[in-house]
Amino acid sequence: MSLTREEVERVALLARLELSPDEIERMTSQLSKILDHVEQLGQLDTTDVQAMAHAIEMSNVFAEDQLRAGLSRDDALSNAPKRDEECYRVPAVLGE
Amino acid sequence: MSAPPYQIIIGLEVHVQLATQTKLFCRCSTQFGAPPNTQTCPVCTGLPGALPVMNRHAYELALVTARALNCEIPRYTKWDRKQYYYPDLPKGYQISQYDLPMSQHGYLEISDPQDRFEPKRVRVLRAHLEEDAGKSMHDEVAGRADSRIDLNRTGTPLLEIVSEPDMRSPLEAKAYLTELKLLLTYLGVSDCNMQEGSLRVDANVNLWLDVDGERVATPIVEIKNMNSFRAVERALTYEAERQFDVWEETGQRLGDVPKQTRGWDDNACVTKAQRSKEESSDYRYFPDPDLVPVMVTDDQLAVAESQLGELPAALRSRLQREYEVSAYDADVLVNQGRAVVDYFVEAARVSRDPKKASNWIQRDVLRALNESGTNIEDFGVCARNLGELIEQINDGQIPGSRGVEVFHQMREARSTLAEAMETLGITGVDSGELIALCQELLAKNPRVVSDVLNGKEAAVGSLIGQAKKSNPNVDPALVRQTCLDLIRQQST
Numbered sequence A: 001m002s003l004t005r006e007e008v009e010r011v012a013l014l015a016r017l018e019l020s021p022d023e024i025e026r027m028t029s030q031l032s033k034i035l036d037h038v039e040q041l042g043q044l045d046t047t048d049v050q051a052m053a054h055a056i057e058m059s060n061v062f063a064e065d066q067l068r069a070g071l072s073r074d075d076a077l078s079n080a081p082k083r084d085e086e087c088y089r090v091p092a093v094l095g096e
Numbered sequence B: 001m002s003a004p005p006y007q008i009i010i011g012l013e014v015h016v017q018l019a020t021q022t023k024l025f026c027r028c029s030t031q032f033g034a035p036p037n038t039q040t041c042p043v044c045t046g047l048p049g050a051l052p053v054m055n056r057h058a059y060e061l062a063l064v065t066a067r068a069l070n071c072e073i074p075r076y077t078k079w080d081r082k083q084y085y086y087p088d089l090p091k092g093y094q095i096s097q098y099d100l101p102m103s104q105h106g107y108l109e110i111s112d113p114q115d116r117f118e119p120k121r122v123r124v125l126r127a128h129l130e131e132d133a134g135k136s137m138h139d140e141v142a143g144r145a146d147s148r149i150d151l152n153r154t155g156t157p158l159l160e161i162v163s164e165p166d167m168r169s170p171l172e173a174k175a176y177l178t179e180l181k182l183l184l185t186y187l188g189v190s191d192c193n194m195q196e197g198s199l200r201v202d203a204n205v206n207l208w209l210d211v212d213g214e215r216v217a218t219p220i221v222e223i224k225n226m227n228s229f230r231a232v233e234r235a236l237t238y239e240a241e242r243q244f245d246v247w248e249e250t251g252q253r254l255g256d257v258p259k260q261t262r263g264w265d266d267n268a269c270v271t272k273a274q275r276s277k278e279e280s281s282d283y284r285y286f287p288d289p290d291l292v293p294v295m296v297t298d299d300q301l302a303v304a305e306s307q308l309g310e311l312p313a314a315l316r317s318r319l320q321r322e323y324e325v326s327a328y329d330a331d332v333l334v335n336q337g338r339a340v341v342d343y344f345v346e347a348a349r350v351s352r353d354p355k356k357a358s359n360w361i362q363r364d365v366l367r368a369l370n371e372s373g374t375n376i377e378d379f380g381v382c383a384r385n386l387g388e389l390i391e392q393i394n395d396g397q398i399p400g401s402r403g404v405e406v407f408h409q410m411r412e413a414r415s416t417l418a419e420a421m422e423t424l425g426i427t428g429v430d431s432g433e434l435i436a437l438c439q440e441l442l443a444k445n446p447r448v449v450s451d452v453l454n455g456k457e458a459a460v461g462s463l464i465g466q467a468k469k470s471n472p473n474v475d476p477a478l479v480r481q482t483c484l485d486l487i488r489q490q491s492t
């Protein structure tokens, strides 16, 4: 199975990655190889295997609805590239 | 006004914030109104290595709500990542439910006490649990065109309730929302405060037109930013007319153009096209590997079932059946909430006159509550006192003409009925006293007796003033009736 250049461009856009034409070329062939590899699974006979909705076999893990202290505001904001006294600052979100 | 040449097709998506203390996947507070970024932790800010754990109470509230909406609860449910980039979404994905929601295929019944539409069942496609995003605020101060991000709300538990496109008018849409909000309020699963964002509504609308006997559908438009039920009604009315104009101009049908999102502008009373996010419509959902699935247990289902209580629809029919109030009155009482219904039931029991109790509540109690902005729980006249007032008026112990006065005296002084009557100088007039007084008056006024016997019942009116002069506590209506009864007895 081989990917098209357009498909790779679209995936890059969705992931907010800016790829050079060279990189798109390289990614197209590398991603295609990965898909080919996974494709091999299709050779297995899965007629009697139940479909799986989730990779974890454990279920029903809950926590009680009880408050616990989180981060102080200064700690929360400490890694932000840009901040003020109260908030994270980001490039303007275009008007809704 | 002639009917429009189209049918409006409306489906609603309602996001309701569940009444938990902590967030859906971490134990940060969900309290509204805290200073920005003071209710966050590594989980809800999406720091590397942090792991989410499902809030048990949020899941239970969602389960009760789903059952109240008559939804099926599949045994197995899981959580998925819905991926998109937005500054108020620190993880780069929202934890939501995709192909295996916790509940589906329910319904909510709506009707209109004024019969403006036929009662109908609005189907609920699904109700699923998901987390809220943060809040972005645009900051124009000093020309800095930044957005400020507050992540307090990030991770707050929401139940998304998606209806089928079963509503056919803005009025039906409003009725659905009103009934849904009432149901959620009765269940106590949310405070449903639209101003604080605890209840948010998006609408999907399009039109069905008849073109040469063939049904044609116009493109579906999603409307956002409606911050009251009234705004929903107005936005839908506007949008239907707009779509019809566009249809006449372009002839565009469903499928000809991508789905459009429009925002309601409440001041201008128009919907405006929003920036299209077509490239992000591919959310690439996949099961969240950090969260384990839920296999609902019989115990959990039984607990949810036991917490349903008596819901509005059942309560309306019980009030009509057991108390013989009209459908309209039952609707008014039930729509005021559980506390008003309890108040009515107690007042009806004490007074043994449900119809009058309902009238008093609708006319006097609700008006006084509105004017003073208080809750019925804090109201100066408790249900028992109102019941006693009605009973004593019926027994002739309090003149009907002074009932409202007594009511307001009890309300202002927060006093008992006896105290209010004493303050107002009203003493009960028992029937013996009343008969003696009337006999005396009739004996003094033989002219009135003969007038009545000659068919002029109105002549009794002249005795009422004399009766009140002799005893200010008598009920004029009872004086009139007693005199007429006595005259008839004498003449036979």
Ligand SMILES: [Zn+2]
Pocket (backbone or CB within 6 Å): A070, B023, B026, B027, B028, B039, B040, B041, B042, B043, B044, B045, B155
């Ligand atoms: Zn948190």
